[in-house]
Amino acid sequence: MNRKRNGSWSKGLSAVICTGLLLTACSGGGEANKAKDDPKSPGISKDPVTVKFATTQGIFNEAEFKQYVTDPVVKKYPNITVEYINMSTQGSSLNELVSAGTIPDVVVGYGATLKQLKELKLFSNMDPLIKKYQLDLSRIIPQTLEYTKVNSDTDYYGGLPLFNNAFGLFYNKTLFDKFGVPYPKDGMTWEEVGDLGKKLxxxxxxxxxxxxxxxxxxxxxxxxxxxxxxxxxxxILTTEPWKKAFDLWNYVYNYPGNADAPYNTINFGNNVTAFGKGELAMIAGYSATLLSLRKIPDLNFDIVTYPQHKDHMGYSTNVDTPNFSITEQSKVKDAAFLVLQTMLTDEVQLDLARNAKMSILNNDQVRAEFGKAIPEFQGKNMNLSAMAKLKPSVPKTPKYSTSDTNKIVSDAYESVLKKEKDVNTALRDADEAMNKLVEQKIKLNP
Incomplete structure (x- = not known):
């Protein structure tokens, strides 16, 4: 743990642990120690072992890897060395590693990575290890578990979640004060947020x-x-639910003054810049947005819950969690699983949550700590935990629905923003393009 970065956290850890926030830490360090302390559990080898752990810079940079993986693991299991492989570097993508004969023991990535593991014949069934080490899945938010099975199209676990990217509605308090408009509140629908935006x-x-x-x-x-x-x-892009979706987006965004050029495209970066400059009142963003905005001096902002669909209240957007997968070829599966168990302890999950990587534990007290170790927010009365209040949704994505089909939808909406097409025409053209693309995919990969 970076104790300089988390000064107040390091001083208060003992008190937090013993007041019950870390539900199992006081009784032996959480789940990761359960197998070691329980005589009914399998024995754990003390022999030195190296676990090759491949992930990307966006999930864990080297400092974060040390904080959330290396340090906690070596504390519990001094014989386990975890080797960091950054798949973001040139020549180290998963495909390139496999081609070079360097197969990691662990791969951590998002839903597309689970599909890639299957394509590369690296995917393994982790259910026997879950049973062997008595991992209590009831501690984990159900939607994040379901996500792994949906994305890998299996009835077993080929990966387990580590943390979730949280979503929220960011608002510039200075602009609301400037124009005398009441601040947004937790629990608002898209329509309510859209109406508020029109006032500003x-x-x-x-x-x-x-x-x-x-x-x-x-x-x-x-x-x-x-x-x-x-x-x-x-x-099915020409069906009524899709027309309603595009009509809703038009209502909340596509009106004079709000979506004029250069903002008649869906460019998240440009809008974060506008928000930081004080020219945009609200933006629906996520964990990375929070970490980006903290760097802007004198920006007076806060957060409420992500806008909700009135027919699907209580839900944020989709699960967005990196998954920990042990490769089929790994010779150190047991040691790799102990690394996973360590990362799922209350102590590590709390540290993740406090640094804006939303815990996947089904624990309101841990979620309430979201973002509280970030130095720029110390001493500020901010509603950071709003980003962790709603449940994530789990869309049952069909096999051939991937980033390229998502782009067809995005391009269709941008054609409406640019006033090149009306909603019906945009969806009809997108429907045709979608069918052509999927037909090609089926021929290549039945």
Whole structure:
């Protein structure tokens, strides 16, 4: 743990542990020690062993890897060395590692990585290890577990979640104060946030102020689990639910002053910049947005829960969690699983949550600590835990619905924003493009 970074955290850890926030730590360090202390559990070898752990810079950089993986593991299991492989570096992608004959013991990535592991014949069934080491899955948010099976299209666990990217509605308090508009609140629907944005959209002293950027329409599509394809792998983009989705996005975003050029495209980076400059009042963002905004000096902002669909209340957008998978070829599966168990202890999960990597534990007390170790927010009365309050949704993504089909949807909505097409025409053209693409995919990969 970086104790300089988390000064107040290191001083208060003992008190936190013993007041019950870390539910199992006081009785022996959580799940990872359960097998070692329980005579009914399998024995754990004391022989030196190295676990090759491949992930990307965006999931764990080297400092984070030391904080959340290396240090906690060596504390519990001094004989286990965890080797960091950064798949973001040139020549170290998963495909390149496999081609070079360097197969990691552990691969951590998002849903597409689970599918890639299957394609590369690296995917393994982790259920026997879960049973062997008595991992209590009831501690984990059910939707994050379901996500792994949905994305790998299996009835067993080929990966387990580590943390979740949390989502929220960020708002610039200075702009709300400037125009005398009440702040947003937890629990608002898309329509309510859209109406609030319209109150703030105006030209003032020669500057165009904008009310709301909702991010791409696919975010809300995932929130309500609206599919692109039917069971026969035919596009359903011309159906009424899709028209309603595009109409909703038009209502909350596509109106004069808010979506004029250069903001008539879905460009998240440009809108984060506008928010930081004080020209955009609200933006629907996620964990990385929080970490980006903290670097902007004198930016007075806060957060409420992610906008909810009125027919699907209580849910944020889709699960967005990196999954820990042990490769089929690994010769050190048991040691690799002990690394996983260590990362799922209350202590490590609390540390992740406090540094804006939302814990996947089904534990309100841990979720309430979200973001509290970030130095820039110390001493500020911010509603950081709003990002961890809603449940994530789990869209049942069909086999052929991937990033390229998502792009067809995004491009369709951008054509509406640019006033090149109306909603019906955009969806009809996207429907045709979707069917052509999927037909090609089926020929290549039946």
């Amino acid at each position: 959209t105006r030209v003032y002293d020669g500057t165009q102020y904008r009310g709301f950027f909702p991010d791409g329409v696919n975010r809300m599509i995932n929130q309500i689990e609206l599919l692109q394809l039917n069971k026969d792998n035919k596009s």
